[in-house]
Amino acid sequence: MEELEEAFASSADYAVCKRIHRRFGTTYYFATSRFKPEMRRRTHAIYAFVRVPDEWVDNPDGLSLEESRSYLEGWRSQLRRGLDGVRPDHPVMRAFCDVMKEVHIPLDEPMRFLDAMEQDLHVDRYPTFGDLRDYMRGSASAVGLMMCCAMGAPSNSQAHRSAQALGEAMQLTNFLRDIGEDLDRNRIYVPLEDLQSFGVSEEDFRNRKITPAFKSLMQFEIARARALYAEADRGIRLLPAEAQRPVKLARILYARILNKIEERDYDVFSTRARTSKMEKLMVAAQVLLSRSA
Numbered sequence: 001m002e003e004l005e006e007a008f009a010s011s012a013d014y015a016v017c018k019r020i021h022r023r024f025g026t027t028y029y030f031a032t033s034r035f036k037p038e039m040r041r042r043t044h045a046i047y048a049f050v051r052v053p054d055e056w057v058d059n060p061d062g063l064s065l066e067e068s069r070s071y072l073e074g075w076r077s078q079l080r081r082g083l084d085g086v087r088p089d090h091p092v093m094r095a096f097c098d099v100m101k102e103v104h105i106p107l108d109e110p111m112r113f114l115d116a117m118e119q120d121l122h123v124d125r126y127p128t129f130g131d132l133r134d135y136m137r138g139s140a141s142a143v144g145l146m147m148c149c150a151m152g153a154p155s156n157s158q159a160h161r162s163a164q165a166l167g168e169a170m171q172l173t174n175f176l177r178d179i180g181e182d183l184d185r186n187r188i189y190v191p192l193e194d195l196q197s198f199g200v201s202e203e204d205f206r207n208r209k210i211t212p213a214f215k216s217l218m219q220f221e222i223a224r225a226r227a228l229y230a231e232a233d234r235g236i237r238l239l240p241a242e243a244q245r246p247v248k249l250a251r252i253l254y255a256r257i258l259n260k261i262e263e264r265d266y267d268v269f270s271t272r273a274r275t276s277k278m279e280k281l282m283v284a285a286q287v288l289l290s291r292s293a
Contacts, residue, residue: 006085009098013091014041017048020092024051027257030280031250034288036242042099042150049096050113050143057120058185065121072118079110103149110146112138124187129224132191133168140167151243162235166247169228170254176221177257180208180269190221208269218266222258229255249287253280 021029021044032043056063056071063071075093082088082097099105116138126132144167145160153159175182175189182189183205195201198217229251236248253275260273275283 007098008082008087008094009045009091010094013095014044016091017044017095020044020048020051024055027253027275027280028250030284031246031253034246034249034284039151039243042103043147045092045095045099046143046146046150048092049110052090052092053114053117057117068121069118072114076111076114079107083107099150103152105146105149109142112142114138116142120187124185125192126189127192129191129193132189136168136171137164140164140171143167151247152240153243154238156238159235159238162232162238165228165235166232166251169225169232169251172221172225172228173254173257176218176225176261177268177273179205181272183208190217194220210265210267210269215266218261218268222261225258226255245287245290249284252283252287256283 021032025047028047032040035043053072053075056068060068078088078090078093079097082093083100088094088097096110100107100110116135119135119138123135126135141164144163147153148155148159148163153163179188179190188195188202188205192202194217195205198220199213200211200217204211204214232251236244236251239247256275256279257273260275261268264271264273
C-alpha cells in the first residue's frame with residue numbers, strides 16, 4: 001500500500017469498507033476480488049462510500065426525508081473537511097478520502113453522486129431517457145469515472161466514454177431487475193415516454209401485469225442496455241492490463257442478469273433475476289484463463 005501523507009484510514013477502516021462491499025455488492029464484489037490487493041482496497045473504499053448514502057435513501061429504516069437529506073449533507077461536509085485535512089468521523093469516509101488523494105479523484109465526481117442520491121428523495125419518475133441519463137451521470141457514470149482513477153486508466157475521451165457507458169449499462173440492468181422493488185418505493189426508472197410508446201400504463205406497473213406490451217417494453221430496454229455494454233467493451237482494452245479481466249468479468253456477469261430476465265419471460269416482480277454462484281465461477285474461469293480480455 002502506498003504511503004500517504006497524513007493518511008486517515010486504518011486497516012480496520014478498510015475492513016469495514018470490504019464488509020459493506022461483500023454484503024451489498026455480490027456480483028461486483030466477486031468480479032473485483034480478482035484485482036490486485038491495492039486496487040481491491042481502493043475499490044472497497046469507493047463502493048462503501050457510495051453504498052452508505054444509497055442505503056439512507058433507498059432503505060431509510062425509519063428516517064424521514066429531512067433526516068435523509070441531513071445525513072447526505074453531513075456526508076458531503078465530512079468529505080469536504082476530510083480533503084481539507086480534518087479527520088472524518090466515519091471509517092468509510094476516512095478510507096475514501098485517502099483513496100481520493102492517492103489516485104487524484106476529482107471532487108466533482110463524488111459530489112455528482114451525492115446530488116443524484118438527493119434527487120432520489122424528491123424525483124420518482126423520469127419523463128424521457130435524456131432525463132434518466134442526467135440522473136445516471138451522477139448515480140452511475142460518476143462511479144465509473146472514480147474507478148478509472150482507482151485503476152490508473154488513461155485520461156482520454158474513449159476510456160472515459162466507455163467507463164460512463166459501463167456505469168449506465170449496469171445501472172439500467174439494475175433498474176430492469178428491480179422494477180418491482182422500486183415500485184415499493186413509489187419509483188419508476190423506466191422512462192415514461194417508453195411506457196407511452198409501448199402502451200404500458202403506470203397502473204400496469206403497479207398491478208405488476210406482464211402483458212405483451214410490457215414484454216415488448218422490456219425487450220426495448222434490454223436492447224438499450226446491451227448497446228451500452230457494447231460501447232463499454234471498446235474501452236476495456238485501454239485499461240491497465242491487470243484491470244482488464246476483472247472489469248470484463250463484472251461486465252459479463254452483469255449483462256447476464258438481462259439473460260435471466262428473458263429466461264423468466266420478463267417476470268421482474270415475483271423473484272429477483274440473478275446469476276448463480278456456479279455460473280459466476282464458470283464465467284470467471286473462462287475470462288481469467290482467456291488469452292486476452
